[in-house]
Amino acid sequence: MITKGSRFFFGFAALAYVGAIVYGLSTGGHVFGVFSLGYKESVGEHLGYAVLLGAAAVSAFLGFFTVALRDADPEAEAQVVHLEHVPPAESINRTNFWPIVAAFSLGAMAIGLVVGSPLFVAGAIGLGIVVIEWGIRNWADRRTGDPEVNRE
Template structure:
């Protein structure tokens, strides 16, 4: 049960504790009973002399004890002991990962977003937190599936069966939300006539591409992917550019809004609002 690693650590724990007591007694200026009782009771009944040195030695002792117990429970993690534990002749080797897994990178980027958020504001923090949450769920599912069988292809199939019902609707929601947000920014940024045109042209392009895909079943996947990629970049790029440019002047609308406010008593400004608290 006790192999050399754990025996060494138990020995170190004992030596550390004896040394702590000896050190505490040697550096103590109390009477003989208190100077021994203090270190034995970890300072509860009497002083411990130089408390820094005593603390270091006691920490060494307890840490070694903890590690010794940890190692003895694993029997120094010797392969023979591990094999015996699982009832096999030899313990199975830890396989090398053979497939690409991007979640560590995505997790690191999310953590970086969290770090930026901690410095500059809550938006990046929330993005980072959401990214980390998704990473944890996806990584856990992936790790679970990777151990399902010995064949990576089968493991992929198992993972996809489990995660696609979550991922595909999630991605669809994100995609639709992204397109809606981007198109809305474009519509708000363009002049009135431009927004009418975009409002008409973009759905027409959607319809045309959809018709093309249905009418030409032999259309290569690369062509479809290229069209989607160009369209996606155009919409997202346009949305980002529009968001940076800001909304157009809505002069007429403002007038209408102001005219609707007529007759209402104006609210006081923040500086004019005085709350008096009486006794």
């Protein structure tokens, strides 16, 4: 069975592949060259053709990957581990301020591209701190099954 998440990736892969064919033919490529990935004849403009084929390949890989992992479906995972019932999911209800800091860091980086490099570097450092701290916080929120222990 093809899962919902993988349908998106397979659809995008097909769209990117058809786009690569159309792009290769419309930029002066030979029909046989476009379908043989440039092995025998020309494909037209190489960069756009390669980007679209690369997007198709990556998307197809992600589609097969999500099919193999069953979209991280808890029921499918419980079936693989031979559990009788699905373990309950925990909800995290603590306030998280790292997305706000990330938004300010991205804004500083965008403004720093125009104004000057010190602001861009400050935003990049802030974004690096956000990535590390947000990851640690998400790990700490789920390190045990007891929410009281996780808050410490």
